Amino acid sequence: MLRFLARRLLGALVITVLISAITFFLFFALPAEPALMSCGKNCTPDAVALINKNLGLDQPVPVQYWHYMAGIVAGRDFTVGHCPAPCFGYSFSNQQPVWGTIVDRFPTTLSIALGGAAVFLVVGTGLGLLAAAFRGTWIDKLFSSLSLVGNALQIYFVGVVALAVLVSGLHWMDNPAYHPITEDPVKWFTGMLIPWLVLSIIFIANYSRMTRSLMIEQLAEDHVRTARAKGMGRRTVFFRYAFRGALAPVVTLFGIDLGSLFGGAIITEFTFSLHGLGRLAVSSVSETDLPTLMGVMLVGCTAIVVANIVVDATYALIDPRVRLA
Missing domain, CATH: 1.10.3720.10 (MetI-like)
Incomplete structure (x- = not known):
């Protein structure tokens, strides 16, 4: 029975990682600028660049995905402070955890x-x-x-x-x-x-x-x-x-x-x-x-x-x- 459950748990972990990767990479295929959601109406190119840097959006997509998944396990540091595990980041729309x-x-x-x-x-x-x-x-x-x-x-x-x-x-x-x-x-x-x-x-x-x-x-x-x-x-x-x-x-x-x-x-x-x-x-x-x-x-x-x-x-x-x- 334990071997049976161990196989199921291993398969569940693989499925969860695959779904997270597919969702993450499909998001960046959308023609949208997430930093604009956090910038507001009176937004300048410098403000957008600063938001991208603070959120880590200026890095390659695979690096962003790695940081995101690592934050879920060990927490993550942002400009606004430390996000303890499980850290899913801050919302682009309201900046809440x-x-x-x-x-x-x-x-x-x-x-x-x-x-x-x-x-x-x-x-x-x-x-x-x-x-x-x-x-x-x-x-x-x-x-x-x-x-x-x-x-x-x-x-x-x-x-x-x-x-x-x-x-x-x-x-x-x-x-x-x-x-x-x-x-x-x-x-x-x-x-x-x-x-x-x-x-x-x-x-x-x-x-x-x-x-x-x-x-x-x-x-x-x-x-x-x-x-x-x-x-x-x-x-x-x-x-x-x-x-x-x-x-x-x-x-x-x-x-x-x-x-x-x-x-x-x-x-x-x-x-x-x-x-x-x-x-x-x-x-x-x-x-x-x-x-x-x-x-x-x-x-x-x-x-x-x-x-x-x-x-x-x-x-x-x-x-x-x-x-x-």
């Missing part, structure tokens, strides 16, 4: 992503299990129809409808807002509930259909029929044998959907005016703010890679053949 901005925004995105994932895993898998257990009945047909409808919906449409009906119309829920869970867990939960439901609705449709088809396939396997022939109870056969066989592909699908989950969190933040990493990434692109963009990309990439390692470890626990391979 990028790491501090990311720390302020990350809990919002993390809350949306983790809460949405928990909702669609539990609800989507549960609906799929019910549809498989009552195959051919009206329950199966109802859940199958709802999954088709949910798969056709979009986050920005469902979000507006949810605000109009649940918040403004019926007053059943509070307006979405982020409150730190350490300060008020109840407000954190109620403020994130609508974003969770909206983000998870498309994933629920996919997971319910996949779980249903996998369970029907597993229930027809020889080992399941053998367990029935030995006199085991229906519930034991359903969960211990059939569901365990169907769980591995569901975990694999979850690992694939992690990137889509982060993209969905960005759209959800815009829909409900939540200030997370998604809005920060879009604003950094529009403002040509390389340090902020690089910081968001590296943090997002690291989060997805770490989550994939956890998924791989879970998959290895479910199926011992993965560890042996």
Whole structure:
């Protein structure tokens, strides 16, 4: 198991470095002058040259990339002072430390992503299990129809409808807002509930259909029929044998959907005016703010890679053949 995780960690490190290098070098292919973003309106060529020197932008791009990556590990010295590790530099647009901005925004995105994932895993898998257990009945047909409808919906449409009906119309829920869970867990939960439901609705449709088809396939396997022939109870056969066989592909699908989950969190933040990493990434692109963009990309990439390692470890626990391979 340790060798398995070591290989995954090494691969994750290589992927993260490659993504950072591609993002960094593509930025300098843009026809823009980052120093002008920090200079302001009344800018002179001497001021631009001074900013380029202070930010290290007058050096070759490979040297800048090396200094940037070294600063993340060991810190970096700027004209304004020392930037301790992990140092992602200073924003070109507001001259604030990028790491501090990311720390302020990350809990919002993390809350949306983790809460949405928990909702669609539990609800989507549960609906799929019910549809498989009552195959051919009206329950199966109802859940199958709802999954088709949910798969056709979009986050920005469902979000507006949810605000109009649940918040403004019926007053059943509070307006979405982020409150730190350490300060008020109840407000954190109620403020994130609508974003969770909206983000998870498309994933629920996919997971319910996949779980249903996998369970029907597993229930027809020889080992399941053998367990029935030995006199085991229906519930034991359903969960211990059939569901365990169907769980591995569901975990694999979850690992694939992690990137889509982060993209969905960005759209959800815009829909409900939540200030997370998604809005920060879009604003950094529009403002040509390389340090902020690089910081968001590296943090997002690291989060997805770490989550994939956890998924791989879970998959290895479910199926011992993965560890042996």
